[in-house]
Amino acid sequence: MLTEVVMAGFGGQGLMLIGKLLAEASMDEGKEVCWLPSYGPEMRGGTANCTVVVSDNPVASPVINKPRTLVAMNRPSLEKFGPKVRSGGLVLINSSLIDVNTGRDDVTEVLIAANEEAQKIGNDKAANMVILGAYIGIMEVCTLDSVIKWMEHQFEGKQKIIDLNRKALERGFELGKAAEVKV
Amino acid sequence: MARVLMKGNEAIGEAAIRAGCRFFFGYPITPQSEVPEYLAKRFPEVDGHFIQAESEVAASNMIYGAACSGTRVLTTSSSPGISLMSEAISYCAGTEVPVVFVNIVRAGPGLGGILPSQGDYWQATRGMGHGDFRILVLAPNCVQEAADLIMLAFDLADKYTNPVMILGDGIIGQMMEPVEFGEMVDPETLPEKPWALTGAKGREPNILTSLFLDPNVLEALNQRLLAKYRQMEAVEKRWETYNISDNMDLAVYAWGTMSRIGKTAIDELKERGIEIGLFRPITLYPYPYEAAGEVASKAKKLISIELSTGQMIDDVRLAAPGREVNFFGRQGGIVPTPEDVRDEFLKLIES
Amino acid sequence: MIETIFSRPESLREVSTHYCPGCTHGITHRLIAEVLDELGLRERTVGVAPVGCAVLAYNYFNCDFAEAAHGRAPAMATGIKRCRPNLIVFTYQGDGDLASIGTAEIFHAANRGEKFTVIFVNNAIYGMTGGQMAPTTMPNQKATTCPFGRDVETAGYPVRVCEVLSKITTPSYIARVTAAVPKEIPRAKDALRKAFQYQAENRCFSLVEFVSTCPTNWGMNPLKACEWAVSDMMPYYPLGEFKTPDDPLPAGLNLIEGDE
Incomplete structure (x- = not known):
């Protein structure tokens, strides 16, 4: 098993965090993981992205040019990384913030209205959790329980945020399952 | 202890604590600032002391002083900062005191950029300051190894009373990977350092200096240092090989991050029946010449891949005299992808 | 019965120094040694030698010693003192070392309030390298790198270290003394005693500047050099205490309360 994902969006959308939670949850389940952020000037303002590799074997290159999967939280990210996703990925x-698609017919696209779903739950700041839930619902990289456990660890002592994020993860997970995608 | 997911820079800080280091003197510079930030927060829990110096010049001379007091001590920096520290590194080598420096290399020369590079290989292995000296240079390629080598670095520094440098790059510092730390070393249980400056109570004063105006005395120091370096060369070489076989199409030489990118390319080409082996030095000084040469003898072609214009290639040539050594590298902070490297391997094999 | 009324302090070794005849380094060394003896500090003292005429000071003091890089003695002393706070640490620095190449190190050590003692020997010239201009060389004073005299238009005015460091908010003890005038020597020793006492009490950073002579590079006999120090240096480098740890903090400090 080997999965690479680029998670990209605006700085402040919480992409680094969901990448970290994915890595921690997968590590917890015995996988080898590597999380690599974009850093430096890229962190100021513009887009922020991280690459997470989850594998049964030690991770070779932490630098991934052509990821198997992409999570795009805003349009510039889709435009930047969409063309790089491997065929079949x-x-x-x-779709709350992006009204276009990749224009490719060799990748599977799943639209998740992450901000709207998060808003329905209570706060659109949890859009990152919705999309992470959806991602593991589809990819089954690790279990939802593990992700929730590490999210709770991350926000220890902040019960309101934990409750919101748990609902968002669960809602996203449902949407991911419902998409009935096999990659 | 269970594995934890940590940034390389944070793991370096935690590993230093595990190694019994309770003092850090440093100055912020991207991409290593997480080390001082981590220790500033973590040290109070273990009665450690973090001091932000006014410059890298001061930071390195503070650790020179700390080392003279017989204390395990660390500083970390990145390329331009390391250049400023070269003064103190030379003094530490001349005075023969144990210190650990970490260089999370960024692209240069000059102010350069802040993205990953391996352009300080020559500086670390050949010219880490004025005068005739060597430092041990250890190069991790993952977060776990960064932590392990920090622990080793403190032991080696004490063993040889010599500076030791960990040479990483922005990727090693910034990426998060699972890491498991070794047992906590209690600083109180470390062996005594009878040469240290602790106050001349009941003994003759200790004097720590690198000044020797009598050329015969200085030459004797140079010879003693040389003997120490010969000893390091005899017993401290460390390396890793990957996918070595007797009739390889290509042998790849890479250190640090580049070795992992090389591995991915090697795996991909192996599926196509192309046999490529990897040689990764873990000690850049002393360089494992014999082991590197043995790998060369089993391969039709040789290539060094680096995040520089070609620096380690000098050592590969020394390891494989008479052989043509090819080169592929990117500079400026650009990290080649496994596909770039794979294509380069293919081009070379097919030529 | 014969009573010993004068002897070598235990904190000095029984060796001859390399200092030039008439140089005040010898008296300064002795005063430091007497104070270390009298305060009973020798066995826990570590000195840090500079680059300059006192580069070999470690051969003269009978205590642990380190040799610093040029100007870096305060950084090195910071490392030693922070790691072993029970030690008494002092640096011994000249004007080129402290006020030129080591300006950042001395300023920030003082500003951090490092609990060590600095002995600053100001003789208005580079002695060891052979009489070049120092940051403390007087206006129109000749030196090998200002053969027509220090031109303040291009070299600026001499740096007054005590005046500058005493402006730092962090509490400290800053005093200027001299060993070039016999009647001032007891006062110089008093200042040294205070400086080491403050350190022993872990109270503050301390610096004692010695207005000193350099007969060799000034081209004067020792007596004339002492007279020149009085007539030409002391009006600009006045003796006295510039700051003590009892001085009140300046007004206008809006102290942010720390986290709980």
């Missing part, structure tokens, strides 16, 4: 698009 998955592109998860936050």
Whole structure:
């Protein structure tokens, strides 16, 4: 098993965090993982992205040019990374903020209205959790329980945020399952 | 202890604590600032002391002083900062005191950029300051190894009373991977350092200096240092090989991050029946010449891949005299993808 | 019965120094040694030698010693003192070392309030390298790198270290003394005693500047050099205490309360 994902969006959308949670949950389940952020000037303002590799074997290159999967939380991210996804791969698009698609017919696209779903739950800041839930619902990289456990660890002592994020993860997971995508 | 997911820079800080280091003197510079930030927060829990110096010049001379007091001590920096520290590194080598420096290399020369590079290989292995000296240079390629080598670095520094440098790059510092730390070393249980400056109570004063105006005395120091370096060369070489076989199409030489990118390319080409082996030095000084040469003898062609214009290639040539050594590298902070490297391997094999 | 009324302090070794005849380094060394003896500090003292005429000071003091890089003695002393706070640490620095190449190190050590003692020997010239201009060389004073005299238009005015460091908010003890005038020597020793006492009490950073002579590079006999120090240096480098740890903090400090 080997999965690479680029998670990309605006700085502040919480992409680094969901990448970290994915890596921690997968590590917890015995997988080898590597999380690599974009850093430096890229962090100021513009887009932020991280690459997460989850594998049964030690991770070779932490640098991934052609990821198997992409989570795009805003349009510039889709435009930047959409063309790089491997043929046969998955592109998860936050349709709340992105009104275009990759224009490719060799990748599977799943639209998730992450901000709207998060808003329905209580706060659209949890859009990142919705999309992470959807991602593991589709890819089954690790279990939802593990992700929730590490999210709770991350926000220890902040019960309101934990409750919101748990609902968002669960809602996203449902949407991911419902998409009935096999990658 | 269970594995935890940590940034390389944070793991370096935690590993230093595990190694019994309770003092850090440093100055912020991207991409290593997470080390001082981590220790500033973590040290109070273990009675450690973090001091932000006014410059890298001061930071490195503070650790020189700390080392003279017989204390395990660390500083970390990145390329331009390391250049400023070269003064103190030379003094530490001349005075023969144990210190650990970490260089999370960024692209240069000059102010350069802040993205990953391996352009300080020559500086670390050949010219880490004025005068006739060597430092041990250890190069991790993952977060776990960064932590392990930090622990080793403190032991080696004490063993040889010599500076030791960990040479990483922005990727090693910034990426998060699972890491498991070794047992906590209690600083109180470390062996005594009878040469240290602790106050001349009941003994003759200790004097720590690198000044020797009598050329015969200085030459004797140079010879003693040389003997130490010969000893390091005899017993401290470390390396890793990957996918070595007797009739390889190509042998790849890479250190640090580049070795992992090389591995991915090697795996991909192996599926196509192309046999490529990897040689990765873990000690850049002393360089494992014999082992590197043995790998060369089993391969039709040789290539060094680096995040520079070609620096380690000098050592590969020394390891494989008479052989043509090819080169592929990117600079400026650009990290080649496994596909770039694979294509380069193919081009070379097919030529 | 014969009573010993004068002897070598235990904190000095029984060796001859390399200092030039008439140089005040010898008296300064002795005063430091007497104070270390009298305060009973020798066995826990570590000195840090500079680059300059006192580069070999470690051969003269009978205590642990380190040799610093040029100007870096305060950084090195910071490392030693922070790691072993029970030690008494002092640096011994000249004007080129402290006020030129080591300006950042001395300023920030003082500003951090490092609990060590600095002995600053100001003789208005580079002695060891052979009489070049120092940051403390007087206006129109000749030196090998200002053969027509220090031109303040291009070299600026001499740096007054005590005046500058005493402006730092962090509490400290800053005093200027001299060993070039016999009647001032007891006062110089008093200042040294205070400086080491403050350190022993872990109270503050301390610096004692010695207005000193350099007969060799000034081209004067020792007596004339002492007279020149009085007539030409002391009006600009006045003796006295510039700051003590009892001085009140300046007004206008809006102290942010720390986290709980």
